[in-house]
Amino acid sequence: MSGLQVDLRVPGRVEAAFEVARGEVLAVIGPNGAGKSSLVQALAGLVPAEGTALLDGRDLLALPAKDRHVGLVFQQQLLFPHLSALANVAFGPRARGTGRAEAERVAADWLERFGLGDLGHRRPGQLSGGQAQRVAIARALATDPWLLLLDEPLTGLDVKVAMALRIELGRHLAAYDGATLLVTHHAIDALTIADRVLVLDGGQVAQVGTPAEVSQRPRTEHVARLVGLNVVREAETLVAFPPEVVAVSLAPPEGSPRLRWEGQVADVSPHGDAVRLLVHTTGGPDLIADVTPGAATELGLAPGRAVWLSAKETAVRRYESHPDDWGTVSP
Structure with a gap:
């Protein structure tokens, strides 16, 4: 299977085995403390983990974070405050050795796709929360990652802004040919964006299925409440x-x-x-x-x-x- 095959453990935090095909979006849901963020951080190389995480045959856990070819978006945009939106998005390609002109061309293209083509000169402090999160997602996608990790990307946004960005994100992910993990605590994200849903509870996988299966036959009280x-x-x-x-x-x-x-x-x-x-x-x-x-x-x-x-x-x-x-x- 091409895509992501995971069987990993972060001792004391999470133990999970699952697969995500290329072009598929797997939503990860569960209560606070279930291990969702630990799972994402382990795949990104931000915390040590045991086991394997094969991405198109390469074990991510055996590679340093910079070589994992992973795009990462957190709830907090974590944009460089001193750089413009264009420079923030161009940072990834530049870090991978792309020349300045080409990196800025790629960045401008991604900003245009997210409706921010005329805001490339602004710094993060001059952007709204929704605009800044669009820049963060564009920055993650600009490196053409094989694995995209989205950790609560819509949390903290105004309801209308989150709804608009949810639609945009779903459209971009439908065209993305890599594997995607979307950590969320919103049922609507799992039901509208994801192809499958993985439920974590107590650091263990409690349920995996399509959005319809999980919403109609929840196996944990947390998921039942979500739907x-x-x-x-x-x-x-x-x-x-x-x-x-x-x-x-x-x-x-x-x-x-x-x-x-x-x-x-x-x-x-x-x-x-x-x-x-x-x-x-x-x-x-x-x-x-x-x-x-x-x-x-x-x-x-x-x-x-x-x-x-x-x-x-x-x-x-x-x-x-x-x-x-x-x-x-x-x-």
């Missing part, structure tokens, strides 16, 4: 269901719903036309439920309120919990 679902483990089965199918009451639900939990409201917040509750269940997982504003008022739903939650069997999806078996969703 707006509840997930409950029952022996060897996972049960997933959206917050709008959860009924909330102050007394035990009547009848015999198979799924029900007693708990306490931990948070109440607006969510579109609904009110979203976060409930700490007794001896179980945290769950989210959406109710109407009228119901929230009538039931006096506020942090600390004792409640019962229930969901009908027909409203949930069941699938096997084994990470190598997607299982069959029950009707």
